[in-house]
Amino acid sequence: MEATQPVKNQLKPSSTIWGRFWAEPWFAIATIVLVVAIILFIVAPVLAVLLKSFGIGTGQLTFDYYKDFFQAPYYWDALLNSVLSAIISTIIVLFLSINIALYVTRSKSFLSKSFQGISLLPLVAPPFIFSLSLIILFGRSGIVTDYISHLFGGEFSIYGFWGVVLAQIIGYFPIGYMLIESTMRNMNADLEYASQDLGANQWKTIGSITLPLAKSGIIKAGLLVFVMALADFSNPLIIGGGTRFLASEAYLLVVGQHNLELAAVLGVFLIIPSLLIFIFQTYFLKDSSVGTISGESGSYSVPLSKSVKFFVGTISTIFTAFILLMFIMVVLGAFVKIIGINNTFTLEHFNNETGWDSLYTSLFVSFVSAILAAGIGILQGFLFARKPIPGKKLLEFLTLFGLAVPGTVMGIGYVLIFNGPPFFLTGTVMILVLNMTFRKIGVGLEAAISKMHQIDISMEEASNDLGAGPYKTFWKVIVPLMVPPFAAGFIYALMTAMVSISSVVFLISPNTNLVAIYILNLAEQAKIGLASAMSFIMIVIVLACLGLLKFVEKKTGVRI
The missing domain is CATH 1.10.3720.10 (MetI-like)
Structure with missing residues (x-):
């Protein structure tokens, strides 16, 4: 027994x-x-x-489709363009999100509340809507394009890599902003006050106290924006101007050539970073916290100094105005015959x-x-x-x-x-x-x-x-x-x-x-x-x- x-x-x-x-x-x-x-x-x-x-499903296991991918320069270009555009978009989105979050969470003016609402507007539209607005403004016959051409001569067009990046920045900005703004809003301000009491100016306080405390939110925002920009499908189709990107190339392989095997290979290169980032965020960032990030102390956020307020306020004003302009272009395009050419109401x-x-x-x-x-x-x-x-x-x-x-x-x-x-x-x-x-x-x-x-x-x-x-x-x-x-x-x-x-x-x-x-x-x-x-x-x-x-x-x- x-x-x-x-x-x-x-x-x-x-x-x-x-x-x-x-x-x-x-x-x-x-x-x-x-x-x-x-x-x-x-x-x-x-x-x-x-x-x-x-190749499983076709009768045998093969690496031929991966060989086709690695031997084709245009697929390498698609991978490079996707990764590069995602990195650039993520860096700029984080920069904009940090600045606007600082202004919104540390200012109680009507302007800051307006910025908060406008920053969320891109959520109500698919990202490619901003490609549409950019074409209205900066396309080959765009409103701004015609003005620049008449003023300086030459030709200008938004189509291509940088057009895709700009559309991604606007479309995916709210994702980064919401995470960073939430982190900064729930941050205990005691350490920031202590830093200023010890003689540090606000620029140094932001760099040594505020941003490190918001690190978790910033990292999460960066990872999410990177994955979404990497997998962007629609913007390259509309404003890419023939520039190759992974997601759009996979789509064209399916609907244009019915080459599901090679499309699957491109899909694998989209899955891998998404899976790695998801695992990292789930197991390493999900429960991460900093003891000083808490609203329990009841401290109010540190008001912005004049120089900081001017800097972040200027960036916030310019970018939120640009977001509004994107939506205005869509609205005007809906109610005139041909925007920029025939502006008759219809x-x-x-x-x-x-x-x-x-x-x-x-x-x-x-x-x-x-x-x-x-x-x-x-x-x-x-x-x-x-x-x-x-x-x-x-x-x-x-x-x-x-x-x-x-x-x-x-x-x-x-x-x-x-x-x-x-x-x-x-x-x-x-x-x-x-x-x-x-x-x-x-x-x-x-x-x-x-x-x-x-x-x-x-x-x-x-x-x-x-x-x-x-x-x-x-x-x-x-x-x-x-x-x-x-x-x-x-x-x-x-x-x-x-x-x-x-x-x-x-x-x-x-x-x-x-x-x-x-x-x-x-x-x-x-x-x-x-x-x-x-x-x-x-x-x-x-x-x-x-x-x-x-x-x-x-x-x-x-x-x-």
Whole structure:
């Protein structure tokens, strides 16, 4: 008996975990269904791209497609351009975000509040909208281009590498700004006051105290912006002027040459940095904190000195004015015949049946996927926070990885899996809903887990003690308390689904076209008026969603 006792003790923890897992069978079944869905709609597409790059599925394992990549100078150019544009865009976005965050968090003027609102405006439009505005201003027949040509002679055009970089800076700026602004707003100002009391001027205080304290937020912002810029798909198509980039080249290989193998190779080069950065951010930065970053002391932010305020205020004014100009160009382009050439007011650009049909499809797909993403995220968050699920950390990692996978890679993966037996879903509304849903459930999951940590488990225990049971407790106690994170997750998913393009562009058909993709096609065809009109409508819808999201966050305290 003594010899066998240690063995029993070793087996007991494992059996206890699985026993507790199946103690509530309906929750266990729900967990298994979620696991299958995560594997099928998040993991499998990424694996399919990886396997396809090695020719698996064509009958043999081969490295020929990687050889084709390394032997083709234009693919090397695409890789170099993508990496270089991502680095430049990230550096400039961080510089702008730090300056504007300093001004917004350390000034209580009306101007600073205006800057805060304007800085978030690019969230309401897909990034390629700014390529459209840049073409209106600086294209071959742009308003500014014509003026410069008449004034100085010669030709000027925004098309090319630097046009893509400029569009990326504007489009991805809010991501960097939100993270850095949040970090600086929650920063304890005591050390900054102490630094100035010891005789350091504010420039030195910012360099030696403020920025080091904000390091975590700055690093996170830089990593996110870099990944998004690296995987940029639409801007190179519109304003790249023939300059090669990885994501756009992968798209052209799929739709133009139907070369899925080589497109998968390009996708692998997009996955690798995204995966490495996601792992680094998840395991090294997620729980990192600095003890002095806290709002508990009640200290007010250190007011800016005149020289610092002038510097950061000037940068903030110039850049936010430029953002406003981008939106103004889209609005003007929607309401005049040919902006810069024939500025007669017109509404004819809105009389576009195909555009309205694509808008209705986008609204339907976005609405359904937002409900599913928020609902699944809430259920998953409850299960992960309260139930003994084997491999919980891995499942959470895989769910959140759906947010990090470049859309181009996910789109190619869905084509590989759902465009043949046993699934024939490509070109249907269902595949669009599934794609958007499982790319967004990570947001609902994080909001739900955060909320569950605020709910005292004693409420559930009391309900169970009164005879309600686990399932009735879930519906009567948990679900009502999870309405705020559900609402926030739903609005965020709806807003981002409306402007999604890089993954669903591979999955549409003539009967399931989406408004963002329709606008992209119009912009590629230089139909500026029609593109601007549909962009204006979409911006109004998404702007309303953003306003509603901020209202929900303010009322409930749930932040996305």
